[in-house]
Amino acid sequence: MQDRRHFLKAAALGAAALSLDGITSTPAHAAPYVKGGKAKPVVVSTWDFGRAANEAAWEVLKKGGRALDAVEAGVRIPEADPNNHTVGYSGYPDRDGRVTLDACIMDELGNCGSVAALEHVVHAISVARAVMEKTPHVMLVGDGALQFALANGFKKENLLTPESEKAWKEWLKKSEYKPIMNIENSSYGAGKETTFSPLTLPGNVYNHDTIGMVALDADGNLSGACTTSGMAYKMHGRVGDSPIIGAGLYVDNEVGAATSTGVGEEVIRVVGSFLVVELMRQGYSPENACKEAVTRIVKKNPARAKGLQVGFLAINKKGQHGAYCLQKGFNYAVLSEKENNVLIDGKHYF
Numbered sequence: 087m088q089d090r091r092h093f094l095k096a097a098a099l100g101a102a103a104l105s106l107d108g109i110t111s112t113p114a115h116a117a118p119y120v121k122g123g124k125a126k127p128v129v130v131s132t133w134d135f136g137r138a139a140n141e142a143a144w145e146v147l148k149k150g151g152r153a154l155d156a157v158e159a160g161v162r163i164p165e166a167d168p169n170n171h172t173v174g175y176s177g178y179p180d181r182d183g184r185v186t187l188d189a190c191i192m193d194e195l196g197n198c199g200s201v202a203a204l205e206h207v208v209h210a211i212s213v214a215r216a217v218m219e220k221t222p223h224v225m226l227v228g229d230g231a232l233q234f235a236l237a238n239g240f241k242k243e244n245l246l247t248p249e250s251e252k253a254w255k256e257w258l259k260k261s262e263y264k265p266i267m268n269i270e271n272s273s274y275g276a277g278k279e280t281t282f283s284p285l286t287l288p289g290n291v292y293n294h295d296t297i298g299m300v301a302l303d304a305d306g307n308l309s310g311a312c313t314t315s316g317m318a319y320k321m322h323g324r325v326g327d328s329p330i331i332g333a334g335l336y337v338d339n340e341v342g343a344a345t346s347t348g349v350g351e352e353v354i355r356v357v358g359s360f361l362v363v364e365l366m367r368q369g370y371s372p373e374n375a376c377k378e379a380v381t382r383i384v385k386k387n388p389a390r391a392k393g394l395q396v397g398f399l400a401i402n403k404k405g406q407h408g409a410y411c412l413q414k415g416f417n418y419a420v421l422s423e424k425e426n427n428v429l430i431d432g433k434h435y436f
Contacts, residue, residue, distance in 0.1 A: 128401065162212065173313055177318075180316075189311070191335075192337040203227050205228075206232060206244070217231075310335045312329070333358055339403075348394065373433070375398075391435075397409060416432040
């Protein structure tokens with residue numbers, strides 16, 4: 087009996103020591119948001135244009151609204167922004183000149199909905215939610231997704247704006263795929279240009295962006311949303327990680343939620359967002375979980391990883407948040423009672 091007590095005491099001390107090491111440490115900005123059993127709402131989203139999305143989400147959260155409603159309302163902002171060429175309306179087209187959208191949404195109960203290669207509907211995220219709530223399926227794609235959207239009252243529109251069309255025609259002159267990383271960050275290239283327009287960029291540029299958003303509401307529940315127009319000038323029919331549950335987005339209400347941005351093929355290869363959440367289940371902080379997911383991408387193909395950008399963003403059940411990316415330049419926006427829509431630079435591997 088004495089030996090058993092000694093063993094249990096030693097095990098408890100070992101667990102306490104583990105909780106103090108680097109695996110479970112949290113960065114200074116990841117302050118806890120749970121006090122007295124009542125959650126403090128917080129919303130985080132990718133890139134600096136996530137600030138406007140956060141504001142819309144916060145209008146829901148500050149009134150005690152559901153995280154699911156908040157993330158949908160939030161990402162609808164960049165989806166409708168004609169100046170954002172990486173999400174929704176005015177997104178860059180594929181190489182055939184067709185704007186196709188990908189999106190997914192997931193709630194605290196594990197319910198999820200997704201659309202891929204959707205054309206002619208601005209708010210792909212709302213169609214994804216309708217798939218979740220009105221069908222027995224998780225994902226609808228292409229013509230089937232459009233048919234479903236129109237049958238459920240969504241308006242058919244031309245998403246290719248004159249500005250995006252002009253950029254596409256310029257790209258057609260050489261039809262080269264040469265990415266400029268972090269084009270989504272409006273401060274990238276400071277000292278040269280403060281913002282980017284498709285008309286001032288080389289014709290061979292393509293983006294690889296998404297807005298991913300995850301939120302914790304006052305009831306302590308998590309939800310997430312992810313939406314994009316995908317890689318510009320991609321092959322028609324190409325789908326990245328953004329609409330794939332477990333890759334571009336994953337929510338586990340017992341643990342946390344994660345989303346991703348960047349070159350989706352690399353995120354799919356490691357089932358990135360699911361991986362981040364599972365690492366948090368094991369005790370990793372949000373930042374360290376994101377770092378481990380990025381590290382696995384590098385280990386699979388170091389040479390390839392050096393030439394592209396991928397970033398992960400996560401929040402845990404306590405409202406602690408963190409991010410990590412391959413290359414310098416990724417940032418994310420945070421809005422809560424303590425953090426007034428601040429922009430945080432993600433730590434990077436290279």
